[in-house]
Amino acid sequence: MAPLLEVRDLRVEFPTRRGTLTALDGVSFDIAPGEVLGMVGESGAGKSMTGAAIIGLLEPPGRIAGGEIRLNGKRIDNLPYEQMRRIRGREIGAIFQDPLTTLNPLYTVGRQLVETIQSNLGLDAAEARRRAVHWLEQVGIPAAAQRVDSYPHEFSGGMRQRVVIALALCAEPKLIVADEPTTALDVSIQAQVITLLKGLARDKGTSMMLVTHDMGVIAETADRVAVMYAGRIAEIGPVREVVKHPKHPYTRGLMASIPPLDRRVEKLAQIDGSMPRLSAIPPGCAFNPRCPEVFGRCRVERPVLLEAGGTRAACWLYDPASEKRAPEAMRHG
């Protein structure tokens, strides 16, 4: 099946007085129809930036400096603002972390839903309102017919995020970009929202790009996951494979540093140091100064995504031509 979204060699730059910073560098991935792709990484790794580039909401002076983004085979990274605005909402829905900044505090949630439905689907007011109530029911808001006339401040945090989800879904887009949709919520509410998102994506066949720093949320929701580091994809593959058998040394360190819930460990695995600033990304592999496996080539040559037995990892350990190989890569030949 042809992918719904194709991102090829995406490069995002920020011109500053001290020179140009490269925030995303050679990011490539696909999302198939109905698929949920997770994007994980630490703060500043570029995961939200990737989402913002796709929905055409990069904050200036950030700009797409290279590569392309295709939705249903059609390029969307170079569209004029007006055309992109029509694609947002109608074809790509967005959910952000903080429901309070997404909703307009001066309008009732019903009015915001009706406006979105009318402008995207061209329905009359009565039908649009009927659909607004329907979507509020779909996202599990009790007494939706009454609540539709409430203002955002009259809802609790979890309920507000449900309204935002309804708003993203009501124009029936093919793709949803959800940026940390549950981070502002408490764990019991987070569980409700994840269950809801997962169910709706499955029932409607909507594709989703789920950006979060929470590996647990990804493990439960996503089909595939991309791990980002310093503006690049370090590893991408089926979620089970990445979680259980990570191949990139960074992914391994990341997985090992997550405190386990089911046992106590005396000393957690830690990755020493911290992610480089955008102005000081080392040559070669961006992870090389912190990598326990580093060897000569890593310091000079930037690795491409290589087959790594189940996933693809940007790591020279998986290149047959390297002087050093990962033990499992040797086994697979």
Place this chain on the structure above:
Amino acid sequence: MAETPVLEVEDLAKTFDVSRPWLQRVLAGEGRRTLRAVDGVSFDIPKGTTLSLVGESGCGKSTVARLVVGLYRPSRGRVLFEGVELERARAVAEQRRRMQMIFQDPYASLNPRWRVKDIVAEPIRAFGLVKGAAEQQEMVGRLLTQVGLSPADGEKFPHEFSGGQRQRISIARALSSNPDFLVCDEPTSALDVSVQAQILNLMKDLQQRLGLTYLFISHNLSVVRQVSDRIGVMYLGRLVELSPAETLFTAPRHPYTRALMEAIPDLDMTGRQRIPVGGEVPSPIDPPSGCPFHPRCPLANDRCKAERPALLPARGTPESLTACHAVEEGRDPPPRPAGMDQRMGTTATAL
């Protein structure tokens, strides 16, 4: 005779007045409104151990932290620091020196205009712990080394450091007055997971080396499991369960504790169907009668709606104190370990 615990908290309560202004109250004909942030919490922390308080936002865990270090005055109950009433203990500089706090946000808790060496030296100067600049400089250098920074970092300003390094500076500052007791309010929740592991390891290491006692506040159960000896679960200002760390995870008893454990997304149950606990935490301004969890509890009955449960040893696992009528009456399902299936071991949460 057993050693006096470093901290004892008895029936601690804190209410905040959230009434509208007087004129509006009179015009609307309404009375004062109070928010019960903490409502009758008791626990103690033996020397050299860690007690953690967990719960969702608004459960009162941070308010307890602030009461314990004297940033708030309790509305009821008392706090004893090594057997001495907190207010009396805090009147003496020597006692004040012995308790310190580490805050959640390493961006907000360091003065951006001060050099790191001055930030770390402030408690040393305030308590007059050293004489002379040379001795102070040497002590600051030692503290920075102790938390994994270098003495040369003292010349820099906070903005030159990453979040994890800033939290190390906060820890160095807290340690500079040579305390015995540290209150840590979500010390790692603003940090990325690989950095969080660094800070948790550092805190455990310092506890062992310096014999520190911790009160650790967190919303993250898997973090809490790594650092605690005992864990208290809070809901709407009350302790609903207080258990040894291992017991809490192998045999959680209170229905809320169980729901909380169930709600944590984990790496092992990829694609599993969860049954999330319904509803949301009610407002502490108008908490439910009886047990505060009863509107969301699958085991609630009429007694739960009417009568507030006391914190009692649970049937079967008497080391767990549980405030639940269902557990007391034996109406609860048999305890099961958290994260139920433990095939591979890597159950986990936030990155």
